[in-house]
Amino acid sequence: MTSSSLFVAVRCVFVRDVTVALRRSTDVLTPLVFFIIVGSLFPLGVGPEPNLLSTMAPGVIWVAALLATMLSLSRLFANDYADGTLEQLTLTPHPLTTLVLAKIMAHWLLTGLPLVLISPLLALQLNFQYENMGILVASLLLGTPVLSLIGSVGAALTLGLRGGGVLLSLLVLPLYTPVLIFGAGAVSTHALGMDVEAHLSLLAALLVLSVIFTPWVTAIALRISLD
Amino acid sequence: MSWSEFISMGGYGGYVWSAYGFAIFVLVINVIIPMRRRGVVLKALRQFIVSQTVQEK
């Protein structure tokens, strides 16, 4: 099993997942629309007062991004589990960890990245200062892959369970707290004019840790769920 | 230390006794639940084993 055939397999899984997701565009759009709606609900809840909104903006955007990612996590394995392609994926001669990483990156490309690109729009709506936009996008760019990676463990564990969606959020939300704290923290400290070196590096550290470990854990969880 | 002083706990009686009360309540519940469940499980297992032996005959 040469490394080139592994590369071929990884690329194939990635391209397949992206094409399938694009052909089912509702799956891609719903988390995005959900993100915008959740973001716009807050001013209705707390009132349109500008400075209040702008101080809350980082937290609101990050929590909305977190919830939107979680909403789309079940799409990661559920359809493949139902039609048997996931079973076939575990029966390929390639290490499941790498294939799972490819699937998660495909999932992030179609949920995490759109969130990052749309977030400035939501930030403007929440009267967020223009000069902080860069940090917001940077923190989301670093954070959303971590959300997809950690979430994939929950998705693999709750495969095929009734009530999987709620259960998935119960498992995954506590694990999201560090990402939320560092992510939202980075944006709010930058808004206060302090330097955000520490936050972004911690977020990057979380990203590296989760890229290395979570696909392996997800592969184990998948094998358990398919047992 | 007289009895009434003990109860009042220097004015913090309400807090100390509610904390102790809740803690002891939870600790006791965690002992009672397994005791009661054990009876339920044994009864269920007995029916299961009886149905199993009937099935085998």
Place this chain on the structure above:
Amino acid sequence: MNRFETSKVECVRGDRPLVSGLSFSLQHGELLHIVGRNGSGKTTLLRTLCGLSRPNAGQIRWNSTDIHVLGDDYRALLAYVGHANGVQGDLTAAENLHVATRLNNGTDTLVKGALERMGLTRFAHLPTKVLSQGQRRRLALARLLVSKKNLWILDEPFAGLDADSVAVMEDILTDYLTRGCMVVVTSHQKIACGAKATQHITLDS
């Protein structure tokens, strides 16, 4: 020569033993036909033989090495068609086969031939969700033709197939067995194929 054997394998579903003390040995060119009533554990046994499930007791060996020790190497020589077809509804038939080929180190040129053999060329460019259950089943079986595997494990391959598809499938099995490969299959009907030797195992529920 390759040998696929099990010794005293026990399969469990929810702590209830289904199959116990099962031992067989399969040589090259041989077919193992597993028969049993519904719920007697045929599918659980097959999934255990594939390495999807872990046996509760006993061992499954390929050339006297445990399949869980072999891991990916065992999966390189195994093809499994289960109850679920393993076919992506939003991809076309051809795309599904190309994915299966690339994932199992097969060669892309075989895809056209496989589609032809299973009579799916006319529907090659339709998304599989519009195909009938029988056509999807044939597409799942077409996966066997696109990569060179030594062992096939098939769960009710003939279920839902029309008469001539069954005939085509039996020819495929015959070619495959005469080439010195092995097949483990569950089916409620008799399988007419030129296997060097056919072993039968009956699972009582």
Place this chain on the structure above:
Amino acid sequence: MIYKKYASPKNFYPLAGRLIPWLGVLTVLLLAVGLYWGLFVAPTDYQQGESYRIIFLHVPSAWMSMFVYVIMAAAGALGLTWKTKLAEVLASACAPIGASFTLVTLVTGSIWGKPMWGTWWVWDARLTSELILLFLYIGFMALEASIEEPRRAARAAAVLALVGVVNIPIIHFSVEWWNTLHQPASVSKLGAPSIHPSMLVPLLMMFIGFKLYFATVVLMRMRYAILEREKHTRWVAEVVGTKAQ
């Protein structure tokens, strides 16, 4: 092989049965003496007055909530690697006890904080990570409850416990970081009073008492859980049979 002899559920059931009464008596003894010492003998704290006596419950149960989670994750890991049913049953028996200790810590912590800060809940770093730990326990129990097949339930929950135990220090660090970042001047950390030597003794007793309590209750839960998991075996039929008369 010693490991096989005691680890086999058949031997575990009677062994646990004999151990529980002794452990129970010891637990009650230690807890009683510890509480008596803490409430009556230990001197009043000059700063917080009598309300500090809550630490004799709060601190040991905070320690236990973490300790039980680590035991749960270790048992899960054992169950995953060696497929021992006892380890799986131990992990699932730990969860409710750990969750209870976390709940006790949260409630006693907020009650203890009330006189100092005037509010019931304070986003103090330790209380917040304790709250997240409670969510982790609830997640563990929810996952295990929603999977019918006992083997998959135990192994899936074990994976979650291992992911959780790795994340607990990260969560704790990030909450500490978050707390110092948003430190409003007035809220001081849940100041542990200067530990007077005579306070140490009851605290130590409570530590040991809680560990014995945990051992007793976990064995009680495991005994009937192992019966359920092994209901197809002959020894369970005998055990359940004898209980009938």
